[in-house]
Amino acid sequence: MNVRRPKIAPSLLSADFAAIADQIAMVEAAGADELHLDTMDGRFVPNITWGMKIVKDLRRLTALPFDCHLMIVEPERYVDAFREAGADVITFHYEATPHPHRLLRHLREIGAKAGIAINPGTPAAMLEDLIEEIDRVLVMSVNPGFGGQSFIERALVKVEEVRAVLERRNPACEIEVDGGIGLANIERAVRAGADVLVAGNSVFAAGDPPAALREMRSRVDTARAASR
Numbered sequence: 045m046n047v048r049r050p051k052i053a054p055s056l057l058s059a060d061f062a063a064i065a066d067q068i069a070m071v072e073a074a075g076a077d078e079l080h081l082d083t084m085d086g087r088f089v090p091n092i093t094w095g096m097k098i099v100k101d102l103r104r105l106t107a108l109p110f111d112c113h114l115m116i117v118e119p120e121r122y123v124d125a126f127r128e129a130g131a132d133v134i135t136f137h138y139e140a141t142p143h144p145h146r147l148l149r150h151l152r153e154i155g156a157k158a159g160i161a162i163n164p165g166t167p168a169a170m171l172e173d174l175i176e177e178i179d180r181v182l183v184m185s186v187n188p189g190f191g192g193q194s195f196i197e198r199a200l201v202k203v204e205e206v207r208a209v210l211e212r213r214n215p216a217c218e219i220e221v222d223g224g225i226g227l228a229n230i231e232r233a234v235r236a237g238a239d240v241l242v243a244g245n246s247v248f249a250a251g252d253p254p255a256a257l258r259e260m261r262s263r264v265d266t267a268r269a270a271s272r
């Protein structure tokens with residue numbers, strides 16, 4: 045049974061980068077467990093965000109773990125640089141490389157937590173031969189590329205499927221859910237088996253972001269206690 049305390053990871057994609065130091069300090073003070081940093085290349089996804097330089101500069105602002113989600117083609121070309129820039133968890137997309145097994149092993153070799161993400165159209169079963177190599181499975185609950193999209197309910201079934209396999213073969217591995225997470229679904233995501241909840245717009249676009257984060261924290265803890 046999974047008894048870990050779920051983590052909440054505000055997604056900086058939705059933050060105001062003109063005031064990024066304040067935005068990070070705000071979510072850190074409100075209890076964020078880690079920060080989610082989305083790198084997009086305009087090829088794997090239609091949007092473009094930031095690279096290693098930004099990660100390296102942000103690293104100086106906080107000791108919170110950095111969860112770097114690479115929505116890029118050929119992620120193997122860049123993971124070492126993201127690690128050197130300060131990434132703690134590096135998550136690449138199953139759909140973005142022909143060699144996910146090799147890349148997962150490499151991530152552990154360079155001292156990163158090895159994360160792998162699956163798009164809404166990718167079945168959980170595609171991870172079957174990788175399970176023991178993974179530290180974190182990221183189940184996308186929107187199609188990657190943009191913040192503020194609607195949550196795809198089917199993702200919860202996928203979280204349950206992944207949790208069932210992990211319980212048998214790799215119980216230390218975490219499950220992260222990313223996209224459209226907010227008060228309407230965060231408890232259900234925890235009950236399905238999620239350990240890490242990424243929240244972009246539901247935190248940074250809220251009228252009172254610290255209050256929104258604290259409410260999520262409270263609901264997440266209640267949901268985990270009830271599912272024990």
Ligand SMILES: O=C(CO)[C@@H](O)[C@H](O)COP(=O)(O)O
Nearest residue numbers: 055188189191192224244245
């Ligand atoms: O990876 C992505 C989007 O592709 C996410 O990390 C978003 O940043 C989540 O934002 P919200 O859906 O929570 O607003």
